[in-house]
Amino acid sequence: MSEPHQDDRYEVVVVRYGTRSTTASEVYLNHHLYGDADRPMEMDYFFWVVRNAHRTICVDTGFSRAGGEARGRTVLIEPAAAYAAVGVDLAQAPPVVVTHAHYDHIGNLDLFPHSPVVIARQEVDFWTGPHRGRRQFHHSVEEAELDLLARAVDEGRVTQFEETHDLAPGVQLVRVGGHTPGQSMVRVRTSAGLVLLASDAVHYYEELERDMPFSSVADLVGMYDGFDLVRRWTEDGEVAHLVPGHDPDTLRRLPALPGLEGTAAVIGALAPAGAPS
Numbered sequence: 259m260s261e262p263h264q265d266d267r268y269e270v271v272v273v274r275y276g277t278r279s280t281t282a283s284e285v286y287l288n289h290h291l292y293g294d295a296d297r298p299m300e301m302d303y304f305f306w307v308v309r310n311a312h313r314t315i316c317v318d319t320g321f322s323r324a325g326g327e328a329r330g331r332t333v334l335i336e337p338a339a340a341y342a343a344v345g346v347d348l349a350q351a352p353p354v355v356v357t358h359a360h361y362d363h364i365g366n367l368d369l370f371p372h373s374p375v376v377i378a379r380q381e382v383d384f385w386t387g388p389h390r391g392r393r394q395f396h397h398s399v400e401e402a403e404l405d406l407l408a409r410a411v412d413e414g415r416v417t418q419f420e421e422t423h424d425l426a427p428g429v430q431l432v433r434v435g436g437h438t439p440g441q442s443m444v445r446v447r448t449s450a451g452l453v454l455l456a457s458d459a460v461h462y463y464e465e466l467e468r469d470m471p472f473s474s475v476a477d478l479v480g481m482y483d484g485f486d487l488v489r490r491w492t493e494d495g496e497v498a499h500l501v502p503g504h505d506p507d508t509l510r511r512l513p514a515l516p517g518l519e520g521t522a523a524v525i526g527a528l529a530p531a532g533a534p535s
Contacts, residue, residue, distance in 0.1 A: 381440025448526025451498025
């Protein structure tokens with residue numbers, strides 16, 4: 259007889275929905291300082307699903323068709339179709355974690371009109387504050403999408419947290435800042451160990467390994483501090499699986515979600531209900 263799923267253990271589904279071609283000099287802040295020749299790079303776009311028998315949590319919502327087209331991004335699968343493909347029922351209004359408010363992380367909030375939303379208070383404060391429209395920040399957002407977030411706040415659907423937030427048993431949000439003032443990560447317990455959804459606190463594995471900050475940064479010291487925190491968690495074994503925000507190598511390092519090879523991977527897959535434990 260099978261054992262019931264533990265309330266604080268999950269599977270994490272990593273979904274690749276978009277991509278682009280870029281260069282190292284565009285990706286890394288002051289790339290010339292490292293003495294490397296410029297080189298082509300790929301950047302993939304992901305959202306994440308955290309689920310068990312008790313709950314489903316969506317982490318970020320990807321870029322919208324309009325937001326992607328405005329920046330020349332390639333859509334590999336429409337996010338609404340991707341949610342359906344991995345078994346997320348949007349009609350159930352699953353809670354949404356917003357790690358930060360850039361266009362490629364809140365672009366489909368309209369798919370979740372009744373969902374509770376969780377985001378760091380510093381992120382909301384920044385994007386409703388006096389620096390929202392400055393060019394170095396504003397190029398990464400869409401006004402209509404920030405307005406959707408503000409509407410969710412007005413509707414009372416948004417929980418804002420300061421530094422950490424225990425969203426559910428086994429799911430913790432941690433604000434690190436750096437990339438944006440409220441940039442957050444998600445720690446998830448799974449049967450395969452602790453998973454860290456770093457989002458854009460770490461865009462690429464190389465970014466962390468070579469201590470190379472990303473080109474878009476609100477607080478450089480905060481970004482370095484975030485690197486140090488993630489490095490400490492991974493090197494001491496507390497975090498078993500680091501999932502960066504944009505690295506194309508992510509799906510090659512993780513087990514594919516059956517039937518969605520090349521589109522989705524899974525960590526800590528749960529046995530189907532009724533399967534032998």
